[in-house]
Amino acid sequence: MRSRNLPILSALLLTLSCNARSIAKPGHSTQDSPEKDARAADSPDSGLDADAGLVDDGFVRLQELTDENPDPHIVEVSLEAQLASLALVDDTAHTHRTYNGTIPGPLIRANKGDQLIVKLKNSLADPTTIHWHGMRVPNGMDGVPGVTQEVVAPGGSFRYEYPLLDASAFWYHPHFQTLEQVGDGLYGAVLVSDPDEPPDLGRETVMAISDISLFEDGTPQHHPDTDETTVFGREGATLLVNGQTAQRMQVTSGERLRFRVLNMARSRYLALQLTGHSFLRIGGDGGLNEFPVEEAITQLTPGERADLIVEPHGEPGTHVNLVTLPVERGAGATTAIGPEVLIRLEFKDEPKLKPRKLPALSRDIPLADTKDALEIQMELTVGTEDEHVVMGINGVPFEEASPLHAIVGEPQIWRVVNETGYSHPFHLHGFHFQVLDESGTAESPLRYKDTIDIPPQETRLLVPIFEARPGKWMFHCHILDHAEAGMMGVLELSETDEGNGWEVPPGGTTPAENLAVLSVDDFAALVATQAYREPPWVAETATARPRTSPVSPHGDVRVFANDTLLKSLAKGNAVTRGDDGLLEASLDSQHDTGSMAVKEFYEGDQVVGHAVYRKLAGPAAAAAYYCEGPQSRCGISSSPPAYGEGFGIDCGFCHGGVVFTVNFPEVTGN
Ligand code: C2O
Numbered sequence: 001m002r003s004r005n006l007p008i009l010s011a012l013l014l015t016l017s018c019n020a021r022s023i024a025k026p027g028h029s030t031q032d033s034p035e036k037d038a039r040a041a042d043s044p045d046s047g048l049d050a051d052a053g054l055v056d057d058g059f060v061r062l063q064e065l066t067d068e069n070p071d072p073h074i075v076e077v078s079l080e081a082q083l084a085s086l087a088l089v090d091d092t093a094h095t096h097r098t099y100n101g102t103i104p105g106p107l108i109r110a111n112k113g114d115q116l117i118v119k120l121k122n123s124l125a126d127p128t129t130i131h132w133h134g135m136r137v138p139n140g141m142d143g144v145p146g147v148t149q150e151v152v153a154p155g156g157s158f159r160y161e162y163p164l165l166d167a168s169a170f171w172y173h174p175h176f177q178t179l180e181q182v183g184d185g186l187y188g189a190v191l192v193s194d195p196d197e198p199p200d201l202g203r204e205t206v207m208a209i210s211d212i213s214l215f216e217d218g219t220p221q222h223h224p225d226t227d228e229t230t231v232f233g234r235e236g237a238t239l240l241v242n243g244q245t246a247q248r249m250q251v252t253s254g255e256r257l258r259f260r261v262l263n264m265a266r267s268r269y270l271a272l273q274l275t276g277h278s279f280l281r282i283g284g285d286g287g288l289n290e291f292p293v294e295e296a297i298t299q300l301t302p303g304e305r306a307d308l309i310v311e312p313h314g315e316p317g318t319h320v321n322l323v324t325l326p327v328e329r330g331a332g333a334t335t336a337i338g339p340e341v342l343i344r345l346e347f348k349d350e351p352k353l354k355p356r357k358l359p360a361l362s363r364d365i366p367l368a369d370t371k372d373a374l375e376i377q378m379e380l381t382v383g384t385e386d387e388h389v390v391m392g393i394n395g396v397p398f399e400e401a402s403p404l405h406a407i408v409g410e411p412q413i414w415r416v417v418n419e420t421g422y423s424h425p426f427h428l429h430g431f432h433f434q435v436l437d438e439s440g441t442a443e444s445p446l447r448y449k450d451t452i453d454i455p456p457q458e459t460r461l462l463v464p465i466f467e468a469r470p471g472k473w474m475f476h477c478h479i480l481d482h483a484e485a486g487m488m489g490v491l492e493l494s495e496t497d498e499g500n501g502w503e504v505p506p507g508g509t510t511p512a513e514n515l516a517v518l519s520v521d522d523f524a525a526l527v528a529t530q531a532y533r534e535p536p537w538v539a540e541t542a543t544a545r546p547r548t549s550p551v552s553p554h555g556d557v558r559v560f561a562n563d564t565l566l567k568s569l570a571k572g573n574a575v576t577r578g579d580d581g582l583l584e585a586s587l588d589s590q591h592d593t594g595s596m597a598v599k600e601f602y603e604g605d606q607v608v609g610h611a612v613y614r615k616l617a618g619p620a621a622a623a624a625y626y627c628e629g630p631q632s633r634c635g636i637s638s639s640p641p642a643y644g645e646g647f648g649i650d651c652g653f654c655h656g657g658v659v660f661t662v663n664f665p666e667v668t669g670n
């Protein structure tokens, strides 16, 4: 096994787990005006904390779950997915999918470092799961059916248990039938507090914002009825704050408030504004930012969170509105929509409070390592198939995509390009990423993100931080209509390069163990003669890694080389042309991305193939691929072709091509 070079990551993990153990649990000290919330289900077995919540400011807070575990460092709660009859839009009750009978589901409160145990019971007629959005959980706890766990069948249950590594506002929702389940009412918030953060950040309020649409007969609108709805995403006609319309909150002028805002809507973008004021945005998805910034408008895509401080000022008896402004996210998003009021802040008949100094807030966020990073291009795409809208990544809808590979600690840059005419909120499961602009400059302040807007025709560079939690992890657009239409992919994170991308058949060996050893020259010859089309290549690699592509019967090949060989690969000197006249190496079209090199092969003017060398990890590993086709679609091409044009290497997203690997000998010395 090769050693990994992860100084920043392991340091970070160490700090987190050290903090973790010295933490007291929060008291359940705040909350609730039960008279207004007719939905409060505080029967003894509802799991809801009947005493939680006392702030009498008129604002309806989320129900909270009772911690069933006496250990101060364990939070153990029960969630039941169940149908409930609720009147969300007007006075008429309708049946919705809920957690514990409320929409949103109850708030789970814990401290950073606690162990969270959630016992899910599925009392729905359909299977379900829970995904913990934004949390760095072990792979088996990520809640993706068929990928990280089996579905929880009707009547079944599942125990989620993991340590809370980060302090922030997170949320939970199913990852099964998301349009119906999340789009209806299965979503809830988790607030993980940091007991070590400075006091005096303001009176804290969790605001779970979502929306809902009912058909005329009152049934919830789930499925997009037209392709237009798919493209636009279903925005519910009614905005909900903690499941309520027309929320209000009594405040004292000058009072410091802290809003923990979560966008749980299926498609709607939020642009928060408190008329006449600005927010101090201190954090978001992955906790506090490097430093706070003032924002007149705070935009949140579906899935994103914001940690805001604001001190509203006004005369007693007057009010100021927290509104969401229309967001131009393409596809006619702002047509006939004006600002909508989320909460009316009403000034109490009390003297203004004097301004107080805000505690210094800064967080040391190390810049993710991008040296020698493998750059992966991900184009968010839309097309049609059988006259229906199909979305995808690099032109490939989720069902047909093969996984993208990475190794724990491997630096990668994901260049996410939005070629469509509308915005997509890009979400990665299980890991934080940092964001760079198109030129590669890190954003300021630095933050840990898990969901980010990619506006139309724009590009963002994301640097995921691959800690040692191997497994399959989803990434997708968090407009759930888009995800469902195919804009979703899987990252397969391996512990070591030995296992990278390879599924070892039961009783089998890894390809590295049983592939033939070829010299660089033999590799070139193999490419030239197409001998790789014959056994043993085909049979062996096909069992090693079954592929989904219909035109890629060939398997993968691996290369092991030392620095010297890698250097020569990068210089384009490793593979020379075969002498059958078919393949010709051209040094001009060599792309060298540091850890990756591509060569193009010509037949006349026509590019007929690519050889791609990819450094897998460690000082001496590399992979070689050869693909037949005019363009590489592996993310390193500077101008990827439109979907349908030719083949690519099958390194993640590509369809087809011929992919094989060669086990080069270890080259020693210079
Ligand atoms: Cu909230 Cu797969 O995501």
Ligand code: CU
Residues within 6 Å of the ligand: 423, 424, 425, 477, 478, 479, 482, 483, 487
């Ligand atoms: Cu999208």
